[in-house]
Each structure stands twice: as C-alpha cells, then as structure tokens.
Amino acid sequence: MSVQNEMHIFSSASEMRNWSRQQKQKGKRIALVPTMGYLHEGHLSLVEAAKELADIVVSSIYVNPTQFAAHEDFGQYPRQPEVDRAKLKAMGCSAVFEPTSLYVKVQGAESEDVNVVGKESMHPESHETFVQVERLQKPLCGGSRPHFFRGVATVVTKLFHIVEPDVAVFGRKDYQQWRIIERMVRDLDFGVEVVGMPICREQDGLAMSSRNARLTAEARQHAPAIYKALRWAMQAVESGAEKNPGTIQDQVRGMIEQAGGKMDYAELVDAKSLQPILDASLQTTLLAVAALFPSKDSQGTVRLIDNIVINEEILL
Amino acid sequence: MSVQNEMHIFSSASEMRNWSRQQKQKGKRIALVPTMGYLHEGHLSLVEAAKELADIVVSSIYVNPTQFAAHEDFGQYPRQPEVDRAKLKAMGCSAVFEPTSLYVKVQGAESEDVNVVGKESMHPESHETFVQVERLQKPLCGGSRPHFFRGVATVVTKLFHIVEPDVAVFGRKDYQQWRIIERMVRDLDFGVEVVGMPICREQDGLAMSSRNARLTAEARQHAPAIYKALRWAMQAVESGAEKNPGTIQDQVRGMIEQAGGKMDYAELVDAKSLQPILDASLQTTLLAVAALFPSKDSQGTVRLIDNIVINEEILL
Numbered sequence: 001m002s003v004q005n006e007m008h009i010f011s012s013a014s015e016m017r018n019w020s021r022q023q024k025q026k027g028k029r030i031a032l033v034p035t036m037g038y039l040h041e042g043h044l045s046l047v048e049a050a051k052e053l054a055d056i057v058v059s060s061i062y063v064n065p066t067q068f069a070a071h072e073d074f075g076q077y078p079r080q081p082e083v084d085r086a087k088l089k090a091m092g093c094s095a096v097f098e099p100t101s102l103y104v105k106v107q108g109a110e111s112e113d114v115n116v117v118g119k120e121s122m123h124p125e126s127h128e129t130f131v132q133v134e135r136l137q138k139p140l141c142g143g144s145r146p147h148f149f150r151g152v153a154t155v156v157t158k159l160f161h162i163v164e165p166d167v168a169v170f171g172r173k174d175y176q177q178w179r180i181i182e183r184m185v186r187d188l189d190f191g192v193e194v195v196g197m198p199i200c201r202e203q204d205g206l207a208m209s210s211r212n213a214r215l216t217a218e219a220r221q222h223a224p225a226i227y228k229a230l231r232w233a234m235q236a237v238e239s240g241a242e243k244n245p246g247t248i249q250d251q252v253r254g255m256i257e258q259a260g261g262k263m264d265y266a267e268l269v270d271a272k273s274l275q276p277i278l279d280a281s282l283q284t285t286l287l288a289v290a291a292l293f294p295s296k297d298s299q300g301t302v303r304l305i306d307n308i309v310i311n312e313e314i315l316l
Numbered sequence: 317m318s319v320q321n322e323m324h325i326f327s328s329a330s331e332m333r334n335w336s337r338q339q340k341q342k343g344k345r346i347a348l349v350p351t352m353g354y355l356h357e358g359h360l361s362l363v364e365a366a367k368e369l370a371d372i373v374v375s376s377i378y379v380n381p382t383q384f385a386a387h388e389d390f391g392q393y394p395r396q397p398e399v400d401r402a403k404l405k406a407m408g409c410s411a412v413f414e415p416t417s418l419y420v421k422v423q424g425a426e427s428e429d430v431n432v433v434g435k436e437s438m439h440p441e442s443h444e445t446f447v448q449v450e451r452l453q454k455p456l457c458g459g460s461r462p463h464f465f466r467g468v469a470t471v472v473t474k475l476f477h478i479v480e481p482d483v484a485v486f487g488r489k490d491y492q493q494w495r496i497i498e499r500m501v502r503d504l505d506f507g508v509e510v511v512g513m514p515i516c517r518e519q520d521g522l523a524m525s526s527r528n529a530r531l532t533a534e535a536r537q538h539a540p541a542i543y544k545a546l547r548w549a550m551q552a553v554e555s556g557a558e559k560n561p562g563t564i565q566d567q568v569r570g571m572i573e574q575a576g577g578k579m580d581y582a583e584l585v586d587a588k589s590l591q592p593i594l595d596a597s598l599q600t601t602l603l604a605v606a607a608l609f610p611s612k613d614s615q616g617t618v619r620l621i622d623n624i625v626i627n628e629e630i631l632l
Contacts, residue, residue: 013505017507102505124451124586124589124591127503128450128452128499128503129447129448129449129450129499130447130450131446132445132448133444133445134446135444153445154504157504158504158505161504161505161506161507162505162507164507183444184445187419187420187443187444187445188447188470188473188474189329189418189477189478191333191477191480273441275440
C-alpha cells in the first residue's frame with residue numbers, strides 16, 4: 001500500500017478489505033466506483049455522484065481479462081495509471097484499488113493474458129468460478145461478445161467482496177451492464193446498493209469512452225452520428241411519428257453506416273427485460289447500438305456503444 | 317423475528333443481515349453452519365466445531381429448490397423445523413436463519429417448486445443469476461445431477477451475503493460440495509474462511525444423513541456395506557495390495573450391489589482436482605460413491621453418498 005497525500009493506493013485485496021473494514025468500524029459508509037482506468041469526465045461524474053451517496057469513495061482501476069475474448073482489445077485497452085490516480089485524488093477519492101491481477105496465478109504464465117477467454121489456462125488450479133445472469137446477458141452486446149457479461153458479473157462480484165461497499169455507482173452508457181449488476185445484486189442478496197448514472201457526452205454528442213482515444217481523427221469527427229441517430233429515433237417515437245421497431249432500427253443503422261460505422265447491432269428492446277418489443281410506443285424502450293469505427297492503432301477498429309431510453313415516463 | 321430464550325430466529329434476509337452487522341460492530345466473530353434441516357449428530361458436530369472457531373454461531377435451515385431437479389426429492393426432503401430449533405438452541409446457537417424462500421417471488425406461483433430445475437418460471441422478473449464452479453462441478457455427483465452444484469454454489473453465495481459470516485463450516489460427507497465452496501471462495505474473493513469437518517457415522521458405519529430416515533428397515537440394515545467397501549478399498553491401497561482404480565471401483569460396486577444398492581457411481585479421483593487417476597498409490601485419492609437404496613415412501617429410492625480419503629498424508 002502507498003499513500004499519496006491522504007489517498008490510499010492498494011494493490012493487495014486483503015489490505016484493501018482490511019482498510020474498508022476499518023472504515024466501517026468507524027461508522028463510515030463506503031461507495032465504490034469500479035473502472036477500467038483511462039478516466040474521462042464520465043468516470044469523474046460517477047465519483048462526484050458517489051461522494052453524495054457515502055462518506056468515503058473507493059475507486060478501482062482494473063482491466064479485467066475475463067471479459068475480453070482472444071480477438072478483442074485487451075492488449076490495446078488504453079492505460080495511464082498515474083494520470084488516473086491524480087484525477088481521482090483531485091476528485092476527493094479516499095482510496096484506489098489497483099490490483100495487478102484479480103485471478104489466481106497460473107504456474108508458468110507471465111501475463112494476465114492467460115485469463116482472456118479463449119486463452120485460459122487449463123491448469124487444475126486456475127480460476128474456474130463464474131457468475132452468470134442467464135437471461136439478461138444474452139441480448140445486445142451478449143450476441144457478439146458471448147462471454148463478456150460473465151466476465152463483468154464475475155469481476156464485479158470479486159470487487160464487491162474485496163471492497164465491501166455499501167453502494168456502487170455505474171454509468172448507464174453500459175446500460176446492459178448496469179441492468180445485469182442490478183439483477184445480480186437482487187438475485188444473490190448482495191448487501192450493496194446499485195446506482196446507475198446518466199451518460200456523459202462530449203460537446204458534439206459522442207458518449208464519453210476510454211476507447212474514443214483510439215479513433216482516427218476522421219472517425220472521431222463522424223462518430224457523433226451515433227447520438228444523432230438515437231435522438232432522431234427518440235423524437236420519432238415520442239412524437240408519435242413512428243413506432244415500428246424494424247423501421248426505426250433500419251433508419252438508425254443507415255444513419256450510422258453513412259457516417260462510416262460498421263454496425264454490430266441497433267435494437268429496440270424493453271428497457272427492463274431487454275427483450276424485443278413489437279411496438280415502441282407501448283413501454284419504456286431502450287434503443288441500444290454498437291458500431292465499429294476505424295482505429296488509429298494496428299487493431300483496425302474501435303467498438304463504440306451508446307443508448308437512449310425512449311418513453312422513460314412509462315416505466316416510472 | 318422471534319427469540320426463543322436468547323436464540324434469535326430470523327426469516328427475513330434483511331433482519332438477519334442487520335443483526336449480523338450489529339454483532340460485528342460489537343467485535344464479534346460469526347460462524348455460519350448452513351443446513352437443510354432434519355438435523356442429526358453430524359450437523360451438531362459442525363455447530364460444535366463452529367463454536368470453537370467464532371464467538372457466535374448462526375445456523376441456517378433451508379431446503380434449496382435450485383439444487384433439485386424435477387425428478388428428485390425436493391418435495392420428499394424431510395422437514396422438522398421445531399425439533400431442529402430445539403436442537404440448535406441446546407447446542408448454543410445464537411441465531412437461526414430460516415427463510416420461507418430465498419428466491420424472488422414469481423407472480424402466480426404458490427410454492428418454492430417453481431425454483432426447482434426443470435420447473436423454473438420463465439417470468440422475466442424471476443431468479444436468473446447462478447454461480448458455477450466450472451471444472452469441479454462436473455465429475456462425481458455432477459454426472460447424474462448436472463444442475464446440483466450450480467444450485468449449491470448459488471445458495472451458499474446468497475447465505476454468505478445475508479449472514480456475512482467470518483467462517484463457514486461444512487461437512488466432508490459432501491466432499492465435492494466442500495471442495496467447490498472452497499474453490500468458489502478463493503475465486504470470488506469472499507471474505508469468509510471455509511472449514512470442512514470429518515464425516516460423522518452411525519455405530520455400524522453408515523454416514524449420517526437426513527435421508528437415512530427415508531430408508532426401509534431392510535435397506536437401513538444393509539446400507540453400512542457402503543462404508544465397509546470404502547474401508548476395504550483404503551486398506552487395499554494403503555497396504556500396497558492394489559492400486560488400479562478400475563479394479564478397486566469394480567470391487568466397491570460389487571460389494572454395494574450385493575447389499576441391495578443400485579450404483580450411481582464409485583470413483584477414485586485426485587482428492588483436490590477430483591480428476592480421474594491412473595494409480596491410486598501415487599497421490600492422495602478420494603474414493604467417492606453414490607448409490608440408491610429402497611425407500612419407505614412412495615418415491616422409491618433414497619440416494620446415499622459417502623467417501624473416504626486414501627493416502628491422506630501424501631497431500632499433507
């Protein structure tokens with residue numbers, strides 16, 4: 001453990017937990033903001049929200065290998081731990097949990113890569129326990145990333161067990177992730193409250209994401225078309241002009257493809273169950289999209305996700 | 317909540333957790349003994365062990381539907397809550413957690429049966445989160461009960477989250493279960509210590525089990541053949557007379573079948589990984605068996621399990 005002017009930095013799970021327990025013994029309420037680092041304004045807004053919800057904010061920085069597949073960008077995921085620490089300290093975080101690995105060390109393995117899906121070690125002592133939210137993990141991002149939410153639910157479980165927070169704050173850009181964590185907490189009786197915060201956007205509407213840094217200059221210029229398409233769809237449904245999911249999805253795809261995006265999906269689903277809908281005017285509807293844009297690094301593409309909730313008042 | 321002369325009885329998860337947290341605020345160390353009730357000397361020995369490990373013992377009584385399949389004995393599993401409570405009180409338990417259901421209520425469902433595997437509700441709001449220990453759940457009992465350990469790992473996770481114990485005590489009659497919980501705790505970073513206690517046996521060697529009460533008088537008389545077969549195998553290996561797993565398994569099966577048991581499995585496996593072995597003399601070996609004996613109730617059979625660890629000192 002090291003301390004940077006009152007902000008504790010833990011790399012050991014047991015030291016992190018001990019510190020958390022000491023704070024709780026003192027009656028402090030703890031909020032956790034889990035991140036994969038490379039922090040932007042969106043993350044910092046989560047820390048800001050967390051400060052309102054608890055006495056102490058702990059943020060974690062960890063790029064979790066089990067939510068990446070072998071062909072995905074685990075190795076390319078941007079990292080800047082020192083800049084991140086400075087930002088968290090400036091925001092008033094009390095502690096940062098920054099483990100080297102959250103998975104059991106596998107004999108002979110040099111890197112965390114061994115925990116990436118498809119590269120897992122088959123050593124009988126390696127990590128083998130996973131949490132799955134069986135229905136909610138299937139649609140949307142679950143289609144093209146079939147092991148993604150298994151990895152997310154598992155690592156969030158681990159972080160909850162290590163930090164033992166009273167409340168945890170997630171961003172709704174990862175809308176499906178937020179719903180999955182919410183359901184997991186309900187189903188497994190975690191003593192943790194889950195809060196989902198609104199998406200933060202750049203001035204031109206692009207949802208903030210650590211991955212934006214990997215876009216080519218041209219792609220960065222065109223990517224705000226995603227949000228324009230989402231806004232168009234929301235207005236089309238809420239004004240009563242359109243309610244057919246198929247028609248809306250086709251329009252949204254067209255708008256994003258015209259901006260140079262290669263579509264993974266654009267789907268209108270029930271905002272709670274994430275199941276397909278027949279008529280976008282009848283319930284609170286989530287329009288979620290994922291699209292690939294050109295990347296400036298050798299990996300070729302950057303996968304961006306975004307979403308908008310339509311007819312929000314019906315659910316409430 | 318009700319209190320029976322100083323033993324608290326909780327049916328609500330939030331009241332259970334609040335009480336546990338109060339005890340911890342007072343600096344008390346809590347041990348959990350999870351059970352499915354119909355308590356026998358084996359369970360009580362776990363409570364006895366738990367008292368040595370902590371300041372306060374909490375026992376849970378809950379027949380968990382998600383670890384039963386539709387054709388199994390969820391409905392027939394013996395229940396005697398009042399006798400159990402009296403036993404736990406006499407043993408010095410401080411609290412009993414006795415929930416009606418640990419799963420989300422499904423609209424229109426009358427009973428817990430709706431959470432038995434194969435009878436699950438497909439309601440979009442029903443329980444859907446499961447913990448799986450992917451390698452260790454497959455062999456032995458995982459063969460004939462493919463969803464069993466998923467249900468066990470899930471309900472133990474829930475109990476850990478509700479009671480928040482410092483230590484939890486399990487019996488090694490359920491050897492595979494103990495290994496699975498131990499691995500789950502390691503992999504998911506639970507702040508809980510897991511302790512496995514030796515099997516308790518009747519005078520004639522039959523492993524104590526709530527299910528023994530369901531045997532016919534004749535089956536009860538013959539069932540100790542299981543332990544005789546296990547002892548024979550241990551002596552055969554440890555004396556150097558036999559080391560071939562196939563030969564030993566055949567002998568053990570024969571002995572149990574001669575006593576009227578119908579074999580599910582008899583297997584020699586590595587005592588840690590539960591993987592098949594080639595030579596029983598080379599590592600600490602688990603001989604685990606499951607066999608069906610005649611039942612006095614209409615269900616027809618009672619499934620008994622038992623095990624013995626051979627060459628225990630090699631592992632140590």
